[in-house]
Structure formats: structure tokens, C-alpha cells
Amino acid sequence: MKVRIKFSKSGNMKFIGHLDTMRYFQKAMRRADIDIAYSTGFSPHQIMSFAAPLGVGITSEGEYLDIEVNSTDSTEKSVAALNDAMVKGFSVLDYRRLPDNAKTAMSIVTCADYTLTYREGYEIDRSLEELREAVHAFYEVPEKIEIVKQTKKSEKIIDLKQLVYDFKVLEVEGKPAFYLKVSTGSTDNIKPELVLEHFYKYLGLDLNDFTFRTHRHDVYTGNATEGFYSLNDMGEIIR
């Protein structure tokens, strides 16, 4: 039976990298007595996969991992058991049964959305209104936003217009912030900071590595024409 688990990562846990988060959940499964299935062979490992790795330094309220179980308790009891096994900063939000033929979260992820807020001392010297106008001019007006993206081996030209699904200015605690919905997954993975880097360039400013605090809201599947829907919506609650 396939199960999708939704969790959040907050506070200091943003410093825990992806591989360590995986190890953390493997041990948590044992502590919570989840009847997870193991691969066969001499060194069996838990059947578990994550949707979209979260970079170090980023918090999230919409992370997903898929597991396979031999048997399971209800959603409510499983969420409670897992939360008893969590440390501060990790919370399990949902635990849902997937159809047996469901593809792994990792293979269907297409998009994720984020809010980027200013870290103290890095605030921008522009009003909310000025920023809204600038985003409009940078993102909404042009038909193409071609940028050069550095990859490990080469560089390629990509069109941000095709890969950024939403970009707007928010007001968070009286200060400007940015909301971004960007292409995510094994192909065309866009980091929200990359979009802001080019936006800053457009403003004639340099983006510092620490200007923003990044928070992920959710991870989606689907596409821009037919619509995106949350990975959490694909499973059903176990009663």
C-alpha cells in the first residue's frame, strides 16, 4: 500500500540538509512503529522517496515523502504517532493513502510556490507601490524573459516567462515581500532566488546571498494550461 506523508520544516531545522532529512525520517518511521515495507536483499532499506529536495536554509509547510507500508493505522493515528516521534521543527501534517498505481511524488512534481521575505538589515529602499510597478514591468509586460542559466557543465538560455507561473509583491508585517510560483522538478528546476536575482538586476541592484528568507508553501503537479494541484490532494484520508 502506498502512503504520502506531508510535513513541515521550520526554525533551526532549515539547516538540516536533504540527505539528513531522509535519514531523520527513516529513524522516525521506526520510532513511530509505522509498518513500512523494506526492499529485499542483504541490506534491506525502507521504501521511501521524497518529492522535491528542499535547499539548506529554506523553511517549508508543504514537503512530501512517499512510503510503502505492509499495513497501516488511520490517518489520524498515524499522524499522531509520527508527531510523537518528531523533534521541534518537524511536524507531520497529513498521511494519506495513494492509489496502488500512483507514480512517486518525485516523478510528477512540476511546480512549487514560495514567499521570500527580507532578512533584517537587507531591506530594499523602494516602496511597495514602486516594487509592484517594477514587477509588472519586469514580469508581466514582456513576452519573453530570457536569461543565461549556469549549469554544472555549461550555460544555457532559458525563458523565465515560461517557467515562472506567478510573481507578485506582498506586504508582510508592513514590509514588502515576494510571492513566486516556479517550475520545479528534474527538468527546468527554477530556484525562486534566481528570479529575484534577475529582478534585482533589472532594478540595477545586486542581490546578496542573504537578502531573503525563503519559505516554501506547497509542491504541485499538473501544468500551467490545465492547472496545478497540490500533491496532498492525490491521496485519500484513511479512516
Place this chain on the structure above:
Amino acid sequence: MSRPALSDEILLTIDQPARYIGGELNMVEKDPASADIRFAMCFPDVYEIGMSHLGIQILYDMFNRREDVYCERVYSPWPDLHKIMKEQHIPLFALESQQPVKNFDFLGITIQYEMCYTNILQILDLSQIPLHAEERGEDMPIVIGGGPCTYNPEPIAEFFDLFYIGEGEISYDALFALYKRCKRDGVKREDFLRRAAQIPGIYVPSMYEVTYGSDGCLKSFTPKYEDIPAKVEKQLVMDMDDAPYPSKPLVPFIKATQDRVVLEVQRGCIRGCRFCQAGMIYRPTREKNVEQLKKYAYEMLKSTGHEEISLSSLSTSDYSQLEELVNFLIDNFHDKGVNISLPSLRIDAFSLDVMGKVQDIKKSSLTFAPEAGSQRMRDVINKGLTKDIILEGAGQAFEGGWQKVKLYFMLGLPTETTEDMQAIAELANDIAVRYYEIPKEKRNGKCQITISTSFFVPKPFTPLQWATMCTADEYLGKAKVVNEAVKNQLNRKSIRYNWHEADVTVLEGVFARGDRRVAAAIERAYEKGALFDAWSEYFDNERWLEAFAETGVDISFYTLRPRELDELFPWDFIDAGVTKEFLQREWKRACDGVVTPNCRMNCSGCGARRYGGGVCFEGQN
């Protein structure tokens, strides 16, 4: 969750920020203000090493059971963070509260190996605590050292206010009670230390006067006051059943060296190998109750979620209930995906059977530690392993499907000859011959035999504490002898040979048997940038040689000088349980190549019987 002491800008710049944020599973959280005593427990090496240490987990659990104590942890910041903390004057902090160590009541440092000495100075330096105990003001933490290296604490004595000699479970309650009384009554630091020196196992270096003779040797070591004991007695747990053990050990986020449940089955070792300090200072051997171990195994696997459990002791094969315990672990946990690891197990029918059940034979290798190549040399060091036993064990293993063997030896042992060194290669060859005796169709290609040699460092409180060492060049010459001998073996293509660095060995030798005068060289080396000397990528021998030269400390005095049988050693003020008479007797037997039977075969009167328990009284209830 405590707000990190380090900013996002720092944490997101350095390697492995998870080393510095705390918040791990089973971390103890208390209100720091509610504790009468704040204790910072330090392992002076990188987090992944320090978090793997069982002793700290035991004391962390034991201290935090007390309501009036809050024990937190601190490890050595890696060089990347070290640089930032120095530049920005950020005081070193404890992981739990993220508050500066300098505001704590105690800074306890466990000292497991000599090459961490500069890391101790780093901890003090970054904590903004004066390096020398005598320069510390009333508001500074009491800096306390513990662990095996404190069996000769003299080279680092001036950096510590006090040392705890022996197993930590015993005297801390008395020390804490005294500290609370003194704090309440506003007693001065100096007076507290003087009173602490009267607690069994507590050594306060500043309470002793040391003089040296014209030959440079230690002449006298005397208490400064009448109420200070002349001998400091090592502390030992004699009731192994009621001793505290952490049922909820900390589980780090990043992969520690020891990423598993560690179940200590016994303390001490009956074998009496003459080079082994642990085998002497943890006497007498004390076993734990098997029913209690089963309970701990269950609780600890449950509370950590670890996928592996390891049995720990100096010689697990000598644990009398081993078979029962191992079968219990296999029956209860193996099909739940829990791996069972059994280090330091003698290779015999039982252990091969167990390993066959819990390991992948094709991938795993057998480990033998004959320590010396020839039988004569093994008799000198009292290593009971014979060539027949090794070939028998290896033979059984080969028949069972194993094909990888690791062999560990020491070079530079007393009375060693060229033939003894060559015998290392010959023994490896004999093992290979045994492998190729198996019919071709039944074996699985070639066998792989890996020889590793380290250079012997004489340690205090061992029978070989009188031995002289060699120069680094002489050590490398010995490795060359072995290397040549390997090349001359018939089965040389199945044998690989690695040897350790010689420069580090020489320094370890100085620190292991050094006196208070060595401290100046350690401090100078730290000033010159020495740090993480246990890590070969950071060890710089030139820097150390300069530090010794500049401070006038003669390395050869500590390593190459022959020691008289009645020489007063810097560590002789410690009563480690084994008597000097026993050690002298054993040293003479070593020189004559006479073996001494193990504790279960025959008592050799080492002195540990006076503790009134353990193997000395087995079967005598």
C-alpha cells in the same frame, strides 16, 4: 528551540551547520536559570566524532537526571567556523541553550587521545577562558578533565583546574554537592579547589609541588598542604547492575561516526596484553547483567529508531553471556531490519555462525589483531593469539565463504628484531596459503589480505611503560622491512600493506609519558596554528618541531631515554588499581618473553582485587 548563537549568514556559509544548532532527538531541554549547576560537557573534536562517544552520553544522561544540574554539550568548531569566531570575537557556546560556555559553572572536557590537546586549547580560547588555570578569575567556569589521557594528565595539567581520575559515575555527586555549598557560602575558587582535592578521584594540579633532578627526571611530587592526599585513587563502578545507562541516547541529524545504538556489555578486559592501557586501567573486568542488557537494547532501539545495534567492550568474546545476548538480538530485531554489529569479536565457530546470519559475507571482512608477527614477539606483549588459532579461524571463515581478511600489527615493540618484522608478512602469506588450499571450484576468486601496522606508543600504567621509542626515521625503516618482506612472499598479489605515519607517533609518545614541562610546547604549537592534529590533513609536523625547539622541550628525553625500573614517573601519584610492583614484574616477564595467563585462568595479583568485585570474585559467591 533556542535561537542559534550564530547568525544565518554564518550558518549558511560554513560546512555542516547542523553541528552547531543542537535540537537533536532526545536532547534535554531545561530552563538554564532553574539549574544550580550549569555543566558544559565537551569532546574536543568535531561533532561527528564527539557525538559518537558513549562516555559523554552516559554522563549527559546521568547529570540531567538531577533537577539541579543542566548539562549541555560542546564540540570543537571546525577550522572554517574557528576562523570566523576568532575574527568576530564570538564566544563558544553550548548546543542546548546556545549560550556562552564562559558563563557556565563547569566546563568538563573528555580527553580520549593525545592528539586532541591543541583542540582543548581551542575550546578554552574560543570560550574566552584563560588558558592557564592560575589566570582564571572567580567568575570563570571550573575546567575539569576526564578520560583515559588523564592517567597522565601532566602535559596538560596547567590548563585544567582539576581532573577526575576514573569512571565518571562515582564522584560527581560529591563534587556537585561541594560546589553548591561553596557557591552558597561565597567560598573563593582557590578554597573550593582545595576542598575538591579531598574528594576521592579528584586531582587538583595546583595543589602539588613538582621538582626535577639535575638529570632532568622527576625528583619529587608532593602535596602543598597536609589535607591534600599524596595519592589520587581512580574511581570505578563496582555495581554494574545499578549504574546509570542512557535509555534515550541523543540521535544526531548528520551522520556520526557511531550511527547506531551502543550497548556496553562489560568494562575491563581479562587478557592482560602488556601494551594495552585500557586493559590495565579498567581492571577488574566487570560484566553487566544479560537481562538488563536485553531491556536496554529494546528501549534504546525504540527511543532512537537506529537501524543498527553494536555490542561494545574491550573484548566482547569474553562476555560470558554473549551467546544468549546475541541470539536474543537476532531473534527479536533482525527481521525488523535491525543490523547487529559485533566489533572486537574473536574469530571462532560461534562468531562465524553469528556473522553469517547478520552480515553479507561477500562484502564483510574478518579482522584479526595479532599485534605482532612472530610468536616470540606476541609472547613479549602477552597477546594470547597463536598462529594456529589464526589459521584455524581464517580457515573456517574461508570455508564459510569469506575472502577478505584484515590484520593489525604494531611495529617498534620492545626487543623487536628484523625477523619479528618479517614474520608479519609471512603470517599474511600463511593465511593466503590456507585460502588457496580450498579447491578452486569451491572458492570465490582471489583472497584479499590487508596488513596495517601502527607504531607502538608506550602508555602509563602498562607493563611496557618503561620501553624506549624510536625516531621517526627508524619507524619508517621498520615499515620498509615489512614492505620488502611482503614483496618477497609467494602470495604477494593477495596481500596489501598500509602503515601509519611516524611523526604523529613520536608526538603521541611525548604526550603519553610527558611531564608538566611539555605544556609549553603544546601551547606554542597552538599559537602557531596547530589544531585538529588527529586529522592528517591538518597535522603539520614542522610546526610542532618548531614549537618544541622554541620552548626548549627535548623530544628525545621523553621518547628515546631508557627509564630505570625505579624511576619516579609523572603519573605515579595516581593509584590506578594495578600496582607498580605488578607492572615491574610484567615488564621483566615481557623482556624475557614469558606469557602471563588471563584473569579467568589464574590471578596474577595485579592489585585490582581490592575493589572487591568483578572477575576477581567470579564463581565465589
